[in-house]
Amino acid sequence: MVYIVLAFIVLSLEAVFVPSISPDIILVLVCFYSLKYGRLRGVAYASICGFILDSVQGILIGPNILSKSIAAYYIRTVRENVIQWNVFIHLIIMTFLSIINIAIVRFSLEYFSGLSLGHNPVSISIKETILTVITSLILYPVFRPDRTESQEKVIR
Amino acid sequence: MLNKRLILFFIFIIIVFGLLSFQGGRKDSKILDLPLYPLTWLEEGITAVYRDLRDIFNKYILIVGIYDENQKLRRKLNELQMELSQLKEIENEVKRLRKLLELKSQRNDVVAIARVIGRDPTNWFQVIWIDKGSQDGIEKDMIAITPDGLAGRVRKVLKDTASIILITDVNSSVAVRMQNSRIEGIIEGDGKDTCYVKYIPRDAVIRVGDRVITSGVDMVYPRGIVVGSVSEVFYREGDLFLTVKVRPSVDLRAIEEVVILKK
Secondary structure (H helix, E strand, O other), X not given: OHHHHHHHHHHHHHHHXXXXXXXXXXXXXXXXXXXXXXXXHHHHHHHHHHHHHHHHHOOOOOHHHHHHHHHHHHHHHHHHHOOOOOHHHHHHHHHHHHHHHHHHHHHHHHHHHOOOOOOOOXXXXXXXXXHHHHHHHHHHHXXXXXXXXXXXXXXX | OHHHHHHHHHXXXXXXXXXXXXXXXXXXOHHHHOOHHHHHHHHHHHHHHHHHHHHHHHHHHHHHHHHHHHXXXXXXXXXXXXXXXXXXHHHHHHHHHHHXXXXXXXXXXXXXXXXEEEEOOOOOOOEEEEOOOHHHOOOOOOEEEEOOEEEEXXXXXXXXXXXXXXXXXXXXXXXXXXXXXXXXXXXXXXXXXXXXXXXXXXXXXXXXXXXXXXXXXXXXXXXXXXXXXXXXXEOOOOOOEEEEEEEEOOOOOOOOEEEEEOO
């Protein structure tokens, strides 16, 4: 519940204070949540956040649900197959997921709603990806996805 | 266990695809509006708090900082500076509001004057949110202007808030005319902060600085509203039409209030 409220607050702050290109902080939150709480909860949280984002865009229900769910599932799957998770691996995965997220949303909006986003400058997507990766780097020490659950319990 | 999870996830993806296919071409769903209410309330609250804090900082804190620094030597001057700062803030707000009232008195098709409370937080659309909605008489496709010119068109309306798609959005199209030469064209946004006029014949005489106004032929935007001014004119070899770049007359990144006109 806290993370859902956090998603609302993040979107509101972005809407009020960021007049130009903003990072996809929701994607960053979804990935950290999935790494921390597991695949099932991660996909559920991603679906809720995706639904909120779809509402903000007001075109279709689904593009952001799809993209964020795939991101949550994928990053957790990679985490389970990588023994030593570190910030570099995390940033590479986040770059990949940010690009995939943009591609999925764009494809869904164009194909299912008939909107034309072909003239949207590519530079916006590139800047968004860079900002998203930087945000992920800034929040990495806060969420510490490199720690396993047992390490977390010991620290507490 | 692993295969079962993957299968379940694929089923989920198929369901979402099915949902997307089902929605294609249908009208706006009311379900989409549900999360917007808490979001717009939060945006209104944050905007109100931010504006109050900004006013306090401009009127008092900066001056107190200067006052501490010059306390011994310029006491009286600092008091006058505080008063001047307060008056300047009030003057700026009065100027802005006066322009809006003048605009309202000049036109008989004004529905409402609204404050901007937020922008689209995703980067796909050039959209702003305002603090008036259907309960204030606002309907979809109404026009939004400022004293400086055209801002956009109402896209989505809730009970007490609405969204406006700006003229710089790639999905925005406005029928326009060059004020001097009277040549008509269609202006479209570039997704950032400028627009391009299309379908201008290559032999047309267009100069940098020429004013661009709405022509009214699209039966959506009233004619005669200032859209912007020409900032660049060029053509590529093989193109049939000129490419005319237009700088909007409204600073769409700093817009604070809009006037909504009837359709």
